[in-house]
Amino acid sequence: xxxDGLLLDxxxxxxxxxxxxxxxxxxxxxxxxxxxxxRLVTNGSQKSRATLARxxxxxxxxxxxxxxxxxxxxxxxxxxxxxxxxxxxxREDTRADFRETGVAVDDQxxxxxxxxxxxxxxxxxxxxxxxxxxxxxxxxxxxxRTRIWRAPDGPALDVGPIAALFExxxxxxxxVFGKPDPAVFREGARALGLDRALVAMVGDDAEVxxxxxxxxxxxxGLLVRTGKYRPGDESRHTPRxxxxxxxxxxxxxxxxxxxxxxxxxxxxDD
Numbered sequence: 001x002x003x004d005g006l007l008l009d010x011x012x013x014x015x016x017x018x019x020x021x022x023x024x025x026x027x028x029x030x031x032x033x034x035x036x037x038x039r040l041v042t043n044g045s046q047k048s049r050a051t052l053a054r055x056x057x058x059x060x061x062x063x064x065x066x067x068x069x070x071x072x073x074x075x076x077x078x079x080x081x082x083x084x085x086x087x088x089x090x091r092e093d094t095r096a097d098f099r100e101t102g103v104a105v106d107d108q109x110x111x112x113x114x115x116x117x118x119x120x121x122x123x124x125x126x127x128x129x130x131x132x133x134x135x136x137x138x139x140x141x142x143x144x145r146t147r148i149w150r151a152p153d154g155p156a157l158d159v160g161p162i163a164a165l166f167e168x169x170x171x172x173x174x175x176v177f178g179k180p181d182p183a184v185f186r187e188g189a190r191a192l193g194l195d196r197a198l199v200a201m202v203g204d205d206a207e208v209x210x211x212x213x214x215x216x217x218x219x220x221g222l223l224v225r226t227g228k229y230r231p232g233d234e235s236r237h238t239p240r241x242x243x244x245x246x247x248x249x250x251x252x253x254x255x256x257x258x259x260x261x262x263x264x265x266x267x268x269d270d
Contacts, residue, residue: 001220001242003200003255005192006031006038007185007213010052010068012204012227013248014040015059017152021226023249025060031252037192040068041185041201043144043178043208045116045159048096049073069188071143071178075114076101078141078177085109087138089130090116094143109136115166115174116143117159127165134170144178146208150228179205180212189218202251206233206241214239224248 008014014024031038040063044052049072053065072090076098079086085106088095094116098105113133118126134140142163149158163174178184189196200220203209204227214221223234223241226248234241245251 004198005194007041007188007201008038009203009209010040010042012150013224016227020059027249027252028061039188039191041188042070043146045071045094045143046091046119048093051093072097075141075177076103079103084111086112086114087133088114110138112139112141114141115163134172140166140172140174142174142176145176145180179208182216185213185216185218204229207237210241211237211239
């Protein structure tokens, strides 16, 4: 297995319950010192890219905002390039990525509704506001399609189920920015300056990180048994993980030692 670059999930891979996974900052530093390029690819949509970078740096990772790929930044570029307006059904901090990109925000008759993870800010009134925009002709953008994520107090709904609610209610199909859309993996490979076949995705979600990355043409999909991972996840989606590791530090150790075959999953069914 030849790996020249990495795409790394954040929640469940580098951090968990608001803290760095033990050994993860040192592991990422060692990978950087070896000269292996990487980008962080997250479906998180509660925070701006700048906030994520500050929080990761405070946890010992020393990450620049430019090294983080988020659904919000991709959606903001899409809207800006088309000169369209948007209603931002997102957390306030996330809206900074749209303002900085120059997106025209409209809370009366928007061309698009951007749906992010509103968390505790999601209310019935907000659901109906979005519903009425969509019934009035606005198009829907979902910042990722993840079903659940591991919040500090336990599993929590992500954007996917809420986007599905609006699709069912209105007949509108959401345009998805972020995993599992293939475009995010292609963008990650371009950011690394590498052919997709030379890039590996490391994640804790066998479907949205690993299988989706492989379907998008990445050279390897590597699963870690932290974060939202549950026993048996590796057998529930295809393509299955190329390799499974106990954690990101365990992966990094194997990578740096040239022992990438550790903890292989069961052979794939024909």
